[in-house]
Amino acid sequence: MIAVWKEWAGEKLNESEWLSLLDLAQRESAEEDALVRGDLPVPPPPVSGHPRVTPPPPAPRHKVPDTPPPRPSTELDDRFGPWLARQLRRSGLTQSDLAMELGLTRAAVSAWVTGRAEPRSEVRRQVAKVLGGVQQFAPLERWKTGAAVLIGVSEYTHLPSVPSIKNNLSALTEVALTGLGIPHSNVHTVENPTSAAQVHEKIDLAMEAADPVSGGLFIYYAGHGWTDPRNGRLLLGLVESNQHKTWTAMEFDRLREQIADSPVGSRLLVLDSCYSGAALDTLSAGLSSASRIEGTYVMTSSNATNASRAPQGDHFTTFSGEIIRSLTDGIQGGPRVIDTDTLFRHVRASCEEQGWPVPSRQIGRDGDRVELMSNRWGQP
Template identity: 50%
Template sequence: MDDQRAVEPAQAYAHALRDALAGYTAAGGTQRALADALGISSSVLSRYLQGSAIASPRTLNATRDFLDARNIPWSRKVFEELEVLCWEVHATSRSPALRLIALQEELGQLRRRQQQIEEEVLAHKLREAQVQQEARHGQEWQLQQERHSQLLNGARYTARPPLRCWQNGAAVLIGVSAYEEMPAVPSIANNISSLRDAMIKGLGIPDDNVLIVSNPATNTEVHRAIEKASEVSDPESGALLIYFAGHGWTDRGRLMLGLVGSSRSRQWSALDFNSLRIQIADSQIGRRIVILDSCYSGAALDVLGPDDLASAAAIDGTYVLTAANATTAALAPPEEQFTTFTGHLIRALNEGIPQGPSVINAEALYRYVERAARERGLPLPGRQVGGDGDLVQIMPNRWRRQI
């Protein structure tokens, strides 16, 4: 009788699993692609579909994430039925293997809870360290600002027309401030709003050519915005600026950018920068600037991964500016209006660069952000220059002494 009870739920489980994957199969999906994504062999997946083996709840969750990533609809009711049948088979079976799966799942839950507690402790320690660092360098920063004001006493700004390359160009501002599985970064929403104003009022980009991608859930949203920006820019006289702010990390030399539903444990759920690299490199626009304020961590102060994100993002013919170099952290203090890196950028665009060139180019902007970070004892930015990307002009300097 026990064996009979175990067989019936197993067959019902297999039938429900096939129903759950019906949309994927109808869209031309293959068992091999699904098996590879789940980290199992095709033969094991076939056993799941035949009812001769039962997947763990973790595999069911991974399957659901796999379908979400490909925008394939699935039934919540079917997956709930699968979970019930999964545990029913485990409960009615005397198979040591199935009981082991259940125990492993419980152990996995305990480990995830332990990891969450460790991340909370780390967040608290990093928050304390940041407060102490800000206290040490705050007074020094104020003195430096006063010295700048004294040196530039009498300086006045005479408005000058924007550069033609941006009047004929476009910008794409991508900001991910809300996440389902990673900490939110509310200041990123402020970044996007202020940068939009700077793009229009400072650089002179037409309003319709400044494209905002707020909290994208899919790669397609980002790629389409960049495609549209490339189409509205003049390929000969125009310029293109791409900005991204959100969680980021590297995986086997690839730069991964977090979307709303991304998780570091599921690399396929993130936006692989290689795909953006190819799209930007294929653009006919001759002047291109890419700015990455990319951070990742479970802590309150986000960390721009330990690998060299600037190197990972290099594109020939383009100037790439990143929030940190290979060994330091990119900060997003929760009490500040902007993320630290973007705050420096906004200040340079809105107020100008003291003692800077008459026209700010990409390299001058980098030098300003680097100097501001160094004076405050904060992480230094990184950069990569492709071709003559460092000469790309951005806007007239708003802070110039009149002689």
Template identity: 35%
Template sequence: MSLLPDPERSMALLVGVHTYTHLDDLPAVARNLDGLREVLTDVEVWGLPADRCTVLSQPDSPAQVLDAVRRCADRAEDTLFVYYAGHGLTDPYTDELYLALPDSDREREYTALRYEYLRRAVLDPAGGVRRTVVVLDCCYSGRALVGRMSASDHVADHAMVEGTCLLTASAETRTALSPPGEPYTAFTGELVGALMRGIPGAPDPIDMDSLYRHLYRTLAAKARPLPQQRNRNTGGLIALGRNRAVAPPAPPPEPSPLPPSPLPPAPLPPAPDTAPATRPASPGAAGPSPAPPGVTEAEPDPDPGAPYDSDVWRDIEDEGVGSRPRWDLEDQRAGSRPPDAASARPAGPVSRRRILIGLAGAGVTAVAYATVRIVGGDGKKDTPAAGPGTSSAPPRKTNSTPGEERWTFPADGLMVASPVLSGQRVYVSCDNGFLYALHATTGALSWKFDTDSRPLSVPVPAGGTLYVGAGKDLYAVDATTGRRLWKFAAGEDISSLAAAHGTVFASCPDDIHTLYAVHAAEGKLRWKFAAAASKSSPTVADGAVYIGSADHNAYAVDAVTGRQLWRYAAGESVPTSPAVAGDVVYVTSATALHAIDVRTGEQHWKTGSREDASSPVVADGTVYLTDYTGLRAIDAATGKERWTHKAVATRKAPVVTNGSVYFAGDYNGGGESLYAVDIGTRKRRWAFDARGRIEGLTAAGGIVYLGVGNDLVAVNA
């Protein structure tokens, strides 16, 4: 649930350049500043006091902008909002983003404001700001066109600010539009309109996720450049204004007088201890509060001598459940909570659903309940101890209807990566620094591992070990017990991993994209390979590691030596993860899908793709990917499109299994939906309303797993 930041403790800085000496003028930018200031200071929207909304038009130098940022950051205790509109420039050697100032010149990038300096000013640890929103209305092209603004390739990736929400006017190499005759630029016009009029169906107040989805849909409907958004931690929950499109609640009806009852009301029966989790109607809907955290009392085993009948139940030995208090996310992050409520984790988000403690199964005669403490009253984190005397309750029969929820596991933090399946367990990372291991069929907790760092990468299992990147560290964790085996300090934030040939490959995409090869058993560095900054995840196949780069190339690197095998010139940035099938590696760039020979790096074929295309997935001779038009199926041998399933899909890669393709998309005001499409009929089998943003998905064994907010949700495939 989002809360409107306190306007008396927040600051906004609006920076714009509309007149240039060496670049084309942008008259609409001056009106952008006026319109945005008006809506942010409107008492019916956010209500920022006039002295807390600073407008800096036509700044003379980078220092003037940075000084203004620092002054605003020093005054902001709650939320800092920073906005820039104008030309965007890129360094021809590093592809780094620069924000143009009145005297900036394309041939002299040092006359513009380097975004990295702005990012550092926003991140200054001396400031006490809790939340930050950065909005960039700029783009890049070979030259400034009349009615357009120049911007950067990979604006969102370059400009990401830790612990914030970043919203940009354009994606990849697209241009941001300033339509002739319109008062604002295309992006800012929709932004001001959404805040001024509200968004029907969106929550109140309007959070950044809802705002982004609305902007995406309205700009797509007008065939205009599409925005991008990047969040760190709970950035998507930051609100910028009240939703004026939400009608005020109707007054309650007058109660009818009733005669006094001669009998006292009958007492309600006690609620069962194994009630299943109930999903609220919306991400912000309130539900019943679980009991305070602590040690669950052990119950007697009705038949302690009976053996388990299935290997499945052996795998959930020592798993347990617990509960924790509920209160508003922002209140918790601020340190306030209801009286007598113990802290589950003082600085982390809490779950939006009750914990599921009912499990389902058949053929199990022994029942034992674990004594488990997830978090003690002293705030220290415990991991369930292994031993023959504890196990979770046997599952009850679960719902098996396709497209319906099977179980939900509420974690202590927001899901930040796709879940990963290995054997009988599913592993998932959260923004609170925890790595969770759950039973894949029941959702029962096996163990959780605290990295004491964030953000976390997608975990990667290999040979009984689980590898996960947490901040600048790479951890090896025993997949069965959750015990740490070793830690490797990369010195750079790790975004993704791959493991093969006794080596873990860690991708660190900031500034320079560094690929680390680390000995899987010992945690020692084997080699490093550097390319231009990119969020591309490594893919390992047949002794080679494949990655994309912002320098407009895809690379093949020898997995043993780190030596470059070949470089493929894509002609534009490659931000996605490669897929390898047979003798071909497939990558998506900003506007195309490429098929490349794995041995030589030569192109087999190239076909156009839409903006914001996902990483490709290859199955049975077909390449699947999603973009804002929907799910696309492309012949892997020829590059010709076989069919398309139309929907407003997200950029998350689809999952293919058992004759169906699963993908996320169609923001409906309350969340995203999970779709199942039959490959044979090409028709939608079912749709599941996730009631929140889907952070990642995977599927196996007749179940689709997706991270939604604080929850890992299992849906019957």
């Protein structure tokens, strides 16, 4: 079945071709089941006195057949329910999800799965399109075994509040769950932390949950940032932080050390704060040398000497908003799969074009090749 979807991925099929594709998929699925059981489907007796005609083998898969293959035989039609159940499991959809996509009740889909009913031809075609779309935009394996920690500080006791950061956090949580496809239990959202310990504890949980070989680690922070006047090190604001009392902030160096100790090989760190580029100098020795497999990619909303933008009344902060739109709407003219460097280059170009602070980056051993998610440009 998977081979069938891969064969026709991206093709524009007409009505009869979609239906033929679904019928072919059902036949293949039934044949696979028969091989596993060690037997073959038993044909039903002739209908209306006419001898049963065995369908010819499927047409070669290198192109769409000129004429649709014969309708599947009765015993294969009866297997629509088990076939649909398998495809729902493979795609990660529930019966309720499919029902919602089709504009039907869950009871209708349940009846198909259990074999109590079968959809009409036009509904089968809609089922094929839904499942085909899920296959096209399925999460990458890396993030199915990955984890994320999303930190946002929008309210402060001694510093100006930044309401748009709350929206950043909500949107990126949705991207992590439905775009990257990270399991819900592995996505940790830390809103308005009052202590650095709250952040470090969640990062520990994420590092333990992510598979060190196949998984990825995504760390995001948005909030006020400033540099320590004594050494130029980056400080990240917490709810009760005071710029005149450095000990009230979260030291980025401690965050860097924790991430550098992670066994997870593919890591993306995004910092949306003023002077966030100050983090890059301290990252060189730690993160680059500690990177494993595909490495680490760091994006910052500004360089070490510039403030970042969070205009009053905007829904998102400027830098995070560009990231969110690039991932949710896609990148025009971009590759089929957006990787870390494609995302950064697009965001940087957009910021430069509009005269906003120019983001910075740092790459640790092939970190620019870490794939994130399918490019959704032009898709509904």
